[in-house]
Amino acid sequence: MNIVYSCPGCGGPTAAAAIETRPILSCPRCSRSISLPEGAILPATATEPPRLTRCVVCPSTELFVRKNFPQRLGVGIVVVGFAASCVAWAYRELFLTFGILFATAAIDVVLYFLVPECLTCYRCGARYTGPGITDRFGGFNLETHEKHRQQAARQGRPASAGS
Numbered sequence: 001m002n003i004v005y006s007c008p009g010c011g012g013p014t015a016a017a018a019i020e021t022r023p024i025l026s027c028p029r030c031s032r033s034i035s036l037p038e039g040a041i042l043p044a045t046a047t048e049p050p051r052l053t054r055c056v057v058c059p060s061t062e063l064f065v066r067k068n069f070p071q072r073l074g075v076g077i078v079v080v081g082f083a084a085s086c087v088a089w090a091y092r093e094l095f096l097t098f099g100i101l102f103a104t105a106a107i108d109v110v111l112y113f114l115v116p117e118c119l120t121c122y123r124c125g126a127r128y129t130g131p132g133i134t135d136r137f138g139g140f141n142l143e144t145h146e147k148h149r150q151q152a153a154r155q156g157r158p159a160s161a162g163s
């Protein structure tokens, strides 16, 4: 099971692999460490991969499933495709212009289905990936997101999930 989270010490993005095998996570920049809470990860059994029961960074048990798709990549593909279609348009290549636009859209759709799902914490935005990780959790719920956003606002914390 892998994690990407914002370090509570320096706020920077921190990644760690195989978190079920280690007692603590530590940040390479500010060396702030997080002890993995007991019971947060149920060990693997003969038939099942390790299971996450709650976020290991914050105490929240509310997590949602989403595609681990880097938004910037998706936008980048669209921008490049649009630029290429403008060049084709300038040369009066009508079929090429539309061909490029359709291909761009198709690449985005294919990528969307190819990328794995990840589990995201509503409260702190930590992301978890790994086999079977999303089995016990549902998709994004706006009400839960709103609840955490308002809690964060009251406590003066930036809300990270869903952004």
Ligand SMILES: [Zn+2]
Pocket (backbone or CB within 6 Å): 007, 008, 009, 010, 011, 012, 027, 028, 029, 030, 031, 032
């Ligand atoms: Zn740090």
Ligand SMILES: [Zn+2]
Pocket (backbone or CB within 6 Å): 055, 056, 057, 058, 059, 060, 121, 122, 123, 124, 125, 126
């Ligand atoms: Zn969290």
